Amino acid sequence: MTDGPQPISADALRALRRELAELRTERAAVAVTLRGEDDAVGDRADEADELQRADEVARLDERIARIEERVRGAAGAGAPSTDAVGVGSTVTVRFEDGGESTVHVGELADADDPALVTSDSPLGSALLGRRAGDTVTYRTPGGPMNAVVVSVDA
Template identity: 65%
Template sequence: MSGGPEPISAEGLRAVREELAQLRVERGEVAATLRGVDPVGDRADAADELQRASEVARLDRRIVELEARLREAEVAGEPSARVVGVGSTVNVRFDDGTEETVEISEIAEERDLTLVTFDSPLGKALLGRHAGETVNYDTPAGAASAVVLSVGADAGPQTG
C-alpha cells in the first residue's frame, strides 16, 4: 500500500469489523482459561498454559492491527475518483476485449469474483493508475495487460 492512510471498500470494512468481533470473542474465551497466579500442575499443564497465553498474545496483536486499520480507513476517507487505490472501483478492458468492473480490496472473498486484492498481480499493476493508462502484469498463463477505462464513480459497464 502507499504507506499513508488507505481508504477501504465497504466490503473490506465489513470484513475487518467482522474479523475484529470474532477475534475479541475468541480472545475472551481463551483468556478465560488462563489460570493467572494459581500454581500450575505438571509440565503438560504448564505447556498448555503457555500455549494459551501465547494464543492470547497473538490475538491481541491481530486485534491491534485491525483497530489501527479501521482508524486509518476513517482518516483516509473515500477512495479517489481519479487514481486507483484500495477501495477504488475500476472498469478495465483486458487483452481479449472483455470489460469488467472490479473493486480493489484488501481482502479476497470467494463469493465475490469482482474483488481484486491490492497485492495481486493485477491489483499491484492498477494501484496509482488513471483512466486511459495501460497496465502490464503477470498471470499463471503469462504476461497480460489491461486498459483502465474509468475509476471511481465513473467506473461501471461502458457502453459504446
C-alpha cells in the same frame, strides 16, 4: 499506493468491525484459561498447552491491533479517488486478448462479489496507484499478464 489513510467501503468496514468483535470474544475466552503467576504449571504437557494458549492470545492481539488501526484510519480517508486506483475504486481494465472487465478493488474477499479483486491479489496490487491509460503487469499461474487501465471510478 498513497501513504495516507486508504478509503474503505461501508460493507468492508462493517465486516472489519464484526471480525473485531469476534476476535475480542475469542481472545477473552482464551485469556481466561491462562494461569496466573501464582498458579503452578503441572507437567510438560501442561506447560506446552499453556504456551500454545499464550501464543494464541498474542496472535489474536496482533490481528486486533491491525484491524483497530485500519478502522481508525478509514474514518479520515474519505471517498476513493477517481485519479488513481486505490482501495474502494471501481476500475475498468482491458486485457491482452481485448476483453474488458470492470472490477472493484477491496480489502476483504467476498464470495458474493465476483467482480471484487483484493488489494493484495496479483491484479489488485498491480492496479494500486495506477491511472487511466497505464499498463500493469501481474502474475498468473500461466505467467505474467498485462492489462491496460481504461477508467477509474470511486
